[in-house]
Amino acid sequence: MSSSAKKEAILRQFRQLTNATPQDAHRILKAHGYRIEPATDAFFNDEQAQVNASASSSTLDKKTEREVKERLNALFDRFRDAGAADDDDDDEEESGPAQPEDPDTISIGGALKMCEALQVSPEDVVFLPLSFYLKSPSIGTFTRTDYVNGWKMLDLSDTIDKQKKTLDKLRQELLENKPLRLERIAEEKSNPATAASANKGLYEKVYEYTYGFARREGQKSLALENALAFWDLVLPASPTFDSDGNGGKFTQQQLDLWKQFLTQQTGGRAVSKDTWTQFLDFTKEINADFSNHDFDEEEQAG
Numbered sequence: 524m525s526s527s528a529k530k531e532a533i534l535r536q537f538r539q540l541t542n543a544t545p546q547d548a549h550r551i552l553k554a555h556g557y558r559i560e561p562a563t564d565a566f567f568n569d570e571q572a573q574v575n576a577s578a579s580s581s582t583l584d585k586k587t588e589r590e591v592k593e594r595l596n597a598l599f600d601r602f603r604d605a606g607a608a609d610d611d612d613d614d615e616e617e618s619g620p621a622q623p624e625d626p627d628t629i630s631i632g633g634a635l636k637m638c639e640a641l642q643v644s645p646e647d648v649v650f651l652p653l654s655f656y657l658k659s660p661s662i663g664t665f666t667r668t669d670y671v672n673g674w675k676m677l678d679l680s681d682t683i684d685k686q687k688k689t690l691d692k693l694r695q696e697l698l699e700n701k702p703l704r705l706e707r708i709a710e711e712k713s714n715p716a717t718a719a720s721a722n723k724g725l726y727e728k729v730y731e732y733t734y735g736f737a738r739r740e741g742q743k744s745l746a747l748e749n750a751l752a753f754w755d756l757v758l759p760a761s762p763t764f765d766s767d768g769n770g771g772k773f774t775q776q777q778l779d780l781w782k783q784f785l786t787q788q789t790g791g792r793a794v795s796k797d798t799w800t801q802f803l804d805f806t807k808e809i810n811a812d813f814s815n816h817d818f819d820e821e822e823q824a825g
Contacts, residue, residue, distance in 0.1 A: 533557050537566075542705060544579050547572040567702050567722055570712060577705040594681040595671040599629065602640070606633020629670070631663035640683050641690060648760045649694045652725060655732045656693075656707065661740060676706045693725075700724030700762050726761060727803070733757055734799045744793035751782050754802075763806045773806035 530552075538548050540563055551572065555562040566572050607624040624630070629637065638645045645663070657673035659665050674680045680689040695701075702708065703725055711721035711728075720728065737753045738745045745753075758764055758778055765771040781802075785794070 530557055533559060537562060541566045541572075542576045542579065543572055544575045547575055573705055573708055573712075577709045591675060591679055591681045592671055595674050596667070598681075598683070599665075599667050599670050602633040602637045603629045604633075605636040606630055627667040629663075629665040634663040634665065637665075641687055643690060646756065648756055649690050649697065651733055651736070651757060652693045652697045652729050653690065654736060655725075655729050656704070659736065661736060661738075676704050696725045697729060697760055698726070698762075700726040703728060730757055730761070730803055731800065734796055742793070744795055745799060746793050747785060747789070747791050750794040750799065751785070754778065754782070758806070761803070761806065763803075773809070777806075777809065 534545075534548055534552060537543065537552055537559060538545070540559070541548070543551065543566055547566070547569070551565050551569065552562050555565055603624070603626070606629060635645060638650070643649060654665075656677055657665055658669035674686065674689075677689045677693070678685065680686040701724060702722070703711070708721050711717040720731070723731075733753055734745055737749045739749070755778075758773070759766055759775075761771065761773070763771050763773045765774045
């Protein structure tokens, strides 16, 4: 292969990985000697290149965008209505006629119907990155605008078949802690509250998101029983977790020890956001028997 042909092949590969514009791809690759890995790292540290890529990828003709939105709104209505019917039946049994439903919100019943259609369990870890991209404010709740915009961001997934394939991709992106989709990175960077963490990988962002997602409405801290359940769900997907020979160092036995400590030594105290956030770093540093961690200090700090 000639030198120019090799560079063109690298350029195509780079653009497939990053969705960079041709101009940015040439510029970044040239600056890094046409080496994919350092060029990719540079791209994800180049805010303008990411903005350009996001703008390029999100440019749809008006007809296509309208059709995508119509299909996604129809799916939203399908799950909202199916869930509302189930919720109404339950409400009538318990307390008489049900109250009118919010036309722009899918509640828990609709979320379960959505899971059925996607053939995924609500207890499958892939439901967390999906909820993250659809900006679900709490377990089993989705708003129309964020549902439509989220699925658009996820490869224009406007049919159930497309969405199933997207879930397979999301699972891999989570397990490998891949960068966020470019449009989401741009959103995160435009928000002062999330700008500093915008370049974190998907697993790290989903782990942070899970704390608020799992928290009961009106509560500032995460109930211990919920924290334990969600650690059981999300930790095995961490790059630091020892699973199928992936090289992770944190084991199921260590997770069980951590849960045992919290259950027996903290009096059932709710888990603070700091404890939840710092625990991910803890899994990277702790040794096999926890002997390099001061549990007394942990208990006092909580």
